[in-house]
Amino acid sequence: MTEILVTGGAGYIGSHVVRALSRMNYTPVVYDNLDGGFRDAVEGFEFIRGDIGDYDKLARVLKQRDIRCVMNFASYIAVGESVADPLKYYDNNVGRTIALFRAMKDSRVHNFIFSSSAAVYGDPDAVPISEESPLRPSSPYGRTKFFIEEMLRDLGVSDGLQSVSLRYFNAAGADSSGNIGERHVPETHLVPLVLRAAIDPSYAITVFGRDYDTPDGTCIRDYVHVNDLADAHVLALRRLLDGKGSAVYNLGNGSGFSVLEVIESARRITGKPIRAVDGPRRSGDPARLVASSRRAGNELGWKPAFADMDGIVETAWQWERSGKRRAY
Numbered sequence: 001m002t003e004i005l006v007t008g009g010a011g012y013i014g015s016h017v018v019r020a021l022s023r024m025n026y027t028p029v030v031y032d033n034l035d036g037g038f039r040d041a042v043e044g045f046e047f048i049r050g051d052i053g054d055y056d057k058l059a060r061v062l063k064q065r066d067i068r069c070v071m072n073f074a075s076y077i078a079v080g081e082s083v084a085d086p087l088k089y090y091d092n093n094v095g096r097t098i099a100l101f102r103a104m105k106d107s108r109v110h111n112f113i114f115s116s117s118a119a120v121y122g123d124p125d126a127v128p129i130s131e132e133s134p135l136r137p138s139s140p141y142g143r144t145k146f147f148i149e150e151m152l153r154d155l156g157v158s159d160g161l162q163s164v165s166l167r168y169f170n171a172a173g174a175d176s177s178g179n180i181g182e183r184h185v186p187e188t189h190l191v192p193l194v195l196r197a198a199i200d201p202s203y204a205i206t207v208f209g210r211d212y213d214t215p216d217g218t219c220i221r222d223y224v225h226v227n228d229l230a231d232a233h234v235l236a237l238r239r240l241l242d243g244k245g246s247a248v249y250n251l252g253n254g255s256g257f258s259v260l261e262v263i264e265s266a267r268r269i270t271g272k273p274i275r276a277v278d279g280p281r282r283s284g285d286p287a288r289l290v291a292s293s294r295r296a297g298n299e300l301g302w303k304p305a306f307a308d309m310d311g312i313v314e315t316a317w318q319w320e321r322s323g324k325r326r327a328y
């Protein structure tokens with residue numbers, strides 16, 4: 001069985017990818033420091049507790065095993081925090097990833113799949129955003145993703161590292177098993193916070209800005225189901241193992257939903273009132289971020305199964321009601 005090292009695999013997206021790999025008969029080996037992840041999210045899978053900055057540990061793991069590809073999900077993910085504390089982000093998301101690259105190089109592991117982000121585009125000139133759109137990240141978080149993508153290009157030339165960078169738009173939803181789902185602490189993402197307001201009537205979701213140039217004045221984002229993302233990772237892995245070379249792909253479902261539309265969807269699905277209050281715009285929040293994922297469709301054969309918001313929210317709601325999330 002082909003072994004895949006999944007760094008950051010105990011987190012939200014990684015734990016869904018681990019299951020997708022296993023379903024397709026790959027053997028995931030999860031490597032995570034549990035800073036933001038959860039051991040119980042990868043129950044039943046091989047797990048190594050470690051930091052991607054720990055060169056010695058990684059090199060040992062990579063040399064002892066027959067790892068064919070590293071998928072790296074490990075990073076800090078909060079845009080606002082990255083503005084307040086950029087060094088924390090440059091250290092973890094860039095510095096420690098360099099240790100991972102060194103360990104891969106010294107262990108002759110040449111395939112890498114990277115969790116990049118729509119944040120590399122910053123505020124786009126037009127939507128939908130294609131991979132050719134200018135890269136102008138507007139936060140330290142977005143820049144960490146941009147820098148790693150640049151490094152991957154350099155390492156492709158110098159060391160023959162083959163990589164696929166997957167620029168996710170807004171991951172949402174949960175596995176239909178109800179066993180795993182979105183569980184960031186602190187939670188900063190819209191769907192789980194809207195559902196928090198459904199569970200807890202004393203909690204109100206804050207709508208940051210109602211005066212954007214959009215039909216209802218609130219920000220529009222592209223929500224992509226986490227299992228659709230997971231499938232794309234398996235397709236990207238096949239591409240690398242087939243020797244088709246490095247690539248960059250947007251992953252979004254191509255339709256945008258406003259903050260108010262997400263809240264309405266959650267009201268429909270949960271049957272709960274969901275309190276919302278207005279807040280100021282957050283700096284650096286573009287009005288619209290919607291992906292063109294045509295390239296991933298054409299080259300990987302990727303087709304997201306979840307197209308509408310209600311379907312995504314329904315799976316998230318099932319997870320939030322499971323009681324496995326213990327904190328926000």
Ligand SMILES: NC(=O)c1ccc[n+]([C@@H]2O[C@H](COP(=O)([O-])OP(=O)(O)OC[C@H]3O[C@@H](n4cnc5c(N)ncnc54)[C@H](O)[C@@H]3O)[C@@H](O)[C@H]2O)c1
Binds near residue numbers: 053077169170
């Ligand atoms: N969630 C989204 O909507 C979204 C959108 C775009 C990009 N991404 C990217 O996808 C990846 C996964 O996101 P997520 O939402 O699953 O986040 P997450 O916080 O749930 O998962 C990240 C995992 O990485 C681990 N980790 C962090 N630093 C580490 C280190 N130094 N060594 C070892 N493990 C470490 C954490 O413990 C956690 O399990 C991240 O790289 C993120 O930037 C996420």
